[in-house]
Amino acid sequence: xxxxRYGPKELVREALLIxxxxxxxxxxxxxxxVSGKSDTDVFRAPLAWPEEFMFxxxxxxxxxxxxxxxxxxxxxxxxxxxxxxxxxxLVGSITAYAVTRARATSREWIYIFFVFAIITPWQxxxxxxxTSFRQMGLVGNQLGIIILFSGLLMPLAVFLYxxxxxxxxxxxxxxxxxxxxxxxxxxxxxxxxLLTPVTATVAVMTxxxxxxxxxxxxxxxxxxxxQTLPISIFGFVGEYAARWNLVFAAVCVALxxxxxxxxxxxxxxIRGFSGGIKN
Amino acid sequence: xxxxxxxxxxxxxxxxxxxxxSLNIDVRxxxxxxxxxxxxCGKTTALRMVAGLESITGGELVAGNRxxxxxxxxxxxxxxVFQNYALYPHMTIFENIAFPLECEGVAKAEIKKRVEHVxxxxxxxxxxxxxxxxxxxxxxxxxAMGRAVIRRxxxxxxxxxxxxxxxxxxxxxxxxxxQLQHDLGTTTLYVTHDQVEAMTMGxxxxxxNKGVLQQVGTPLEIYERPLNMFVAAFVGSPSINLxxxxxxxxxxxxxxxxxxxxxxxxxxxxxxxxxxxxxxFGVRPEDVSLRSDAAGKGATLKAEFxxxxxxxxxxxxxxxxxxxxxxAATEEFDGDGTPRNLxxxxxxxxxxxxxxxxxxxGEWAIRKGHFFDPANGALIASVRFDLN
Numbered sequence: 001x002x003x004x005r006y007g008p009k010e011l012v013r014e015a016l017l018i019x020x021x022x023x024x025x026x027x028x029x030x031x032x033x034v035s036g037k038s039d040t041d042v043f044r045a046p047l048a049w050p051e052e053f054m055f056x057x058x059x060x061x062x063x064x065x066x067x068x069x070x071x072x073x074x075x076x077x078x079x080x081x082x083x084x085x086x087x088x089x090l091v092g093s094i095t096a097y098a099v100t101r102a103r104a105t106s107r108e109w110i111y112i113f114f115v116f117a118i119i120t121p122w123q124x125x126x127x128x129x130x131t132s133f134r135q136m137g138l139v140g141n142q143l144g145i146i147i148l149f150s151g152l153l154m155p156l157a158v159f160l161y162x163x164x165x166x167x168x169x170x171x172x173x174x175x176x177x178x179x180x181x182x183x184x185x186x187x188x189x190x191x192x193x194l195l196t197p198v199t200a201t202v203a204v205m206t207x208x209x210x211x212x213x214x215x216x217x218x219x220x221x222x223x224x225x226x227q228t229l230p231i232s233i234f235g236f237v238g239e240y241a242a243r244w245n246l247v248f249a250a251v252c253v254a255l256x257x258x259x260x261x262x263x264x265x266x267x268x269x270i271r272g273f274s275g276g277i278k279n
Numbered sequence: 280x281x282x283x284x285x286x287x288x289x290x291x292x293x294x295x296x297x298x299x300x301s302l303n304i305d306v307r308x309x310x311x312x313x314x315x316x317x318x319x320c321g322k323t324t325a326l327r328m329v330a331g332l333e334s335i336t337g338g339e340l341v342a343g344n345r346x347x348x349x350x351x352x353x354x355x356x357x358x359x360v361f362q363n364y365a366l367y368p369h370m371t372i373f374e375n376i377a378f379p380l381e382c383e384g385v386a387k388a389e390i391k392k393r394v395e396h397v398x399x400x401x402x403x404x405x406x407x408x409x410x411x412x413x414x415x416x417x418x419x420x421x422x423a424m425g426r427a428v429i430r431r432x433x434x435x436x437x438x439x440x441x442x443x444x445x446x447x448x449x450x451x452x453x454x455x456x457x458q459l460q461h462d463l464g465t466t467t468l469y470v471t472h473d474q475v476e477a478m479t480m481g482x483x484x485x486x487x488n489k490g491v492l493q494q495v496g497t498p499l500e501i502y503e504r505p506l507n508m509f510v511a512a513f514v515g516s517p518s519i520n521l522x523x524x525x526x527x528x529x530x531x532x533x534x535x536x537x538x539x540x541x542x543x544x545x546x547x548x549x550x551x552x553x554x555x556x557x558x559x560f561g562v563r564p565e566d567v568s569l570r571s572d573a574a575g576k577g578a579t580l581k582a583e584f585x586x587x588x589x590x591x592x593x594x595x596x597x598x599x600x601x602x603x604x605x606x607a608a609t610e611e612f613d614g615d616g617t618p619r620n621l622x623x624x625x626x627x628x629x630x631x632x633x634x635x636x637x638x639x640x641g642e643w644a645i646r647k648g649h650f651f652d653p654a655n656g657a658l659i660a661s662v663r664f665d666l667n
Contacts, residue, residue, distance in 0.1 A: 174332050177352040177364035179426065180382035189378075193369040237560075 031255075035061075035248035042245045061249035065235025068225060070250055073232035077144055078257070080228060081210045084149040084205050091150070092157030092202060093195055097187060097254070099158065100165040101173075111162060117155035122216065130219060140224035140231075148220060149213075153206045160205070164198035200265060211258065229254045280466050281433040282308040283329060283345035289337030290324050290490075298324040300490045301338065306434075309464045311457070313481030315471055316513070321490035322470045323438055328357050329468060330436050342433065353382070358427035359436040363443065364419045366411040372398075372422050373407045379430040395558040397425045400459075406628040417448045424459065427566060434466040441476060474514050478502070486510045508656035511561050511649060512608030517595060519649075520567070520626040522604045523618045524560040526553050535560060535578070538624070540603030542578035542645070542664075549660040550650060557616020558659070559606060564595065567628035570642040578645045578664040584636050585625065591632040598643065612653035 034042060036053035064070045099111050129148065130139065136142030172194065176186045192199075214230040219229050227235075233250040236243045283306040290299040299321040306312045314322040327333035330341060331352035339346050347355055358379070366375050373394055380390045398404055400419045411419055420440060427435055440456070441449045457480050460467050471477055475483050478498045486493040486501065486509070494506040505511035511519045525536045526544075533550060534541045537560060544550065550558075570579060582598035603621040611619045628643060650659040 108628060169363075169365075171363060171365040172367060174330075174352075175359065175367075175426075176378070176382075178330050178355075178357060178359040179379040180353045180356075180430070181378075182382075184355060185382060189381075190367055193367075196369075229514065251602055 003127070031248050031251060034245055035252050037245045039243065039245060042243075046244075057245050057249040058253070061236070061246045061253065064221065064232050066227060066232070068227050070229070070232055070253055073227060073229045074257075076142065076226050077211060077228040077230075077254075080145050080149070081207050083142070083146045084153070085207045087146070087150040088153055088157040088206050089199055089202055092154060093161050093192060093199065094163055094187065095154070096158045096161030097191060100162055111158075114155040114158045114162075118159055122152055126216075126219060133220065139220055140226070142226050144229075145217065145226075146222050147217060149206075149210050152216075153209060157202045157206060160198055160202050161195065164195060165245055168194060198204050204261075204265065208258070280308050280464060282306060282310075283434060283466060283468065284341040285325070285338070286341060287338035288325070288328065288335055288340055290321070290328060290333065291336045297490050299328070301490055304485055304492065304495055306468055309466055311460050311469065311480060311482045312485060313469045313471060313477040313483075314485045314487060315477035315652070316487035316493075317473060319489075320487040322487050324490075325487075326436050326438055326468060326470045329434075330357055331355050349667065355431060356430070356433045357436050358430055358432040358434075360423045360427050360438065360440045362439045364420055364423040364440075366426075368411055368424055370404060371408050371410060372414070374424055375411065376425040376429055379426060383384055383430070389581060393429055394425075397429050400428075401425050405455070416444050417452065420444060420452055421559070424456065428459070428463065432465065434468060435436075437467065437469045440469075440470050441471070442473070443638075449476075456480065474516065478514070484514075486513060488513075500614070504661055505649065505659070506658050508559060508608050508651045511651070511658075514528075515563055517564050517627045517629070518608075519561045519563050521606050521608060521610075521651075522560045522562070522600075523606050523621060523653075524558050524604070524650075525616075526550060526556065526558055528554050537580065538600055538604045540580055540600070540602075542580065544578065544662055544664070547660050548664055549607075550662075553650070554657065557612065557618075557653055559610075559653050559656075561649040561651060562626075562645050563625045564629035566645060566647040567598075567626065568630055568644050568646065569634060570634070570644050578648075579642045580638055580645060582626070582643050583640045584638050587636060589632055594632045595638060596628040596630060598626050598628060600626060601640075608656075610653075614654075616653040618653070650664045 030047065031049075033050060034046060035057055036055070037046075037050045037057075038052070038054050041048075041050055062070045064073060068076075099107050099114075133139050133144055133148065136144075138147060168191075173186055176190045181189065212230070214234070215224050217228050217231050218234065221231055229250075233247055233254065236246045236250065283302045285302045285306075288299060288302040289297070291297050302321075302325060304312070314325060316322050324333055326334050329342075331347070331350060335348045340348055342355065342357075360585065367378065370378070376394050376397060377390045378579065380393060385393075394407075398407060401424060403418065403421055403425065406414055406418060406422075411422065414422065420443075423440065427437075437456075441452055444452060453476060469480060481494060481498060483497055484501050485495045488509050494501060494510045496504075501510060501514055505519075508521065512521065522537050527534050527536055527541075531543060531545050532546065533554060535544050567580075580600060582600050585597040585599050587597070588595040602624050604624055605622045605626065606618045607620075607622060645664055647661065647663045649661045650660055651657065
């Protein structure tokens, strides 16, 4: 069997990878188990198999917290995420295009400015941001949080787009220029479609950050009727009692769209990370 | 259509490099002009300046009596074919070809009509709704041509459009492009480093080197009467044989001394001033032939047969003149015309392949030669020996 490619080495490697996969799956197991437990079971035997799977937990979780149902919170999260990602893609790509293709030497400084913005922690700016946003009436509504996230994540989007654009040959743009296209047409008809792989990367990376963010949404949206999923879920953790089974059930609901999206967009996502244009 | 005039056009980059120096060419209306030269000679830069993709740092570029130095590429109405075609990878062939019309805001129905016409002309119908990546090199080349042709531009600008094709396809596309240009009568500026392409395609050829225009002329003029050593050596394959020589006056007239060998060159007034001075004597391989084959008196050189490369219907015969007299086109010379570095004594003759050459030293006739000034490489005179 010397010609077989499946030897003991491969067996060990495979077994090891299966173990790693199991470890990775463990949190999901607990997530589903706990979400099906009764209020008392949660504390009695948190890791055990539930005696009876309480589907009712999902109904109770769906009712939500702070007068906002989980369904509404889901929609709020989706609106904030989609709008933020759309702004990041549109403004980020145009900004990056200007930063990479401008002839002015200031473009390097603008790029450095964006890079610095990435490494500056958001938390540093929370207090001044909150104060000025409240003065402008941007606290407790969707517009405010969309503007906030767009601003905070713009450096990341620009950084990703610039990296891709720098490696992109100028020829397509030059051809379009000679063909008679103006700046905007060159961008939207030629450059932007070629950015698809990195646009997918920007969408997924920033989308996940916005979708999962808890800190900013807690500060800017708590108590409002546009609260998003993380805030809704946090509502099950009260001052005196935390209903972990409902928290976990709500997390299951929150996870579903993300997993669905990942399965759907996996190929684009990988291509975006590996980069390159194939003509 | 339009004529394009380079008037002292120059390009100097920010780091001080001169890519193009004081270029003067008049591309006539409807003409196919090929710019040729080794890599880095400035030909592509010159073409890109015409397209508007490169700024002009000196002189004037005139198209149809209008200075276009500062005109945006989109306002020049030139069509360009790039070396890598630059087809938009996300668009279908139809969209690629239609793009220039889309930019002009032509109505959809008209676009469809014109694309169908062009596609028919270029044999691309079966691929109309495919993406460029699924086409072969030759087909992509045709799409690039289609995109250039569709707009009926003032001029075509082509930047080595055939260099990515295999040899056979290149020959085929060469004639297709020439035919197309001939049919449309559109002024064409074509850049290549391939002298065969230049010779076969161009109405006229502009030879460039190190940013300087060396000569403009028809392919025959360039070949028969190269204005300097660079042009003589660049055009023609195998390259011209350049030999270090001296002119002397004897009782019989002026003679040319190559190594220890000497032959008469007859009365040539241009060469009078060069007597007793070093000079470069250039002779093309096809102007060297077997002694018995040469008509008239001619000039002869004794050379030893080294080897023969058969390229029917010709053969390339390598000969050794027995003394180191061969110089390179880039040779440097001392003030008195003595080369600093002689290479060897090997020259090449191109004769019909059916001739058998006996080994050993034989007499070879020279039909025609060019004399160059060693100091600046300029042509002094071209002499036909078989007429003397």
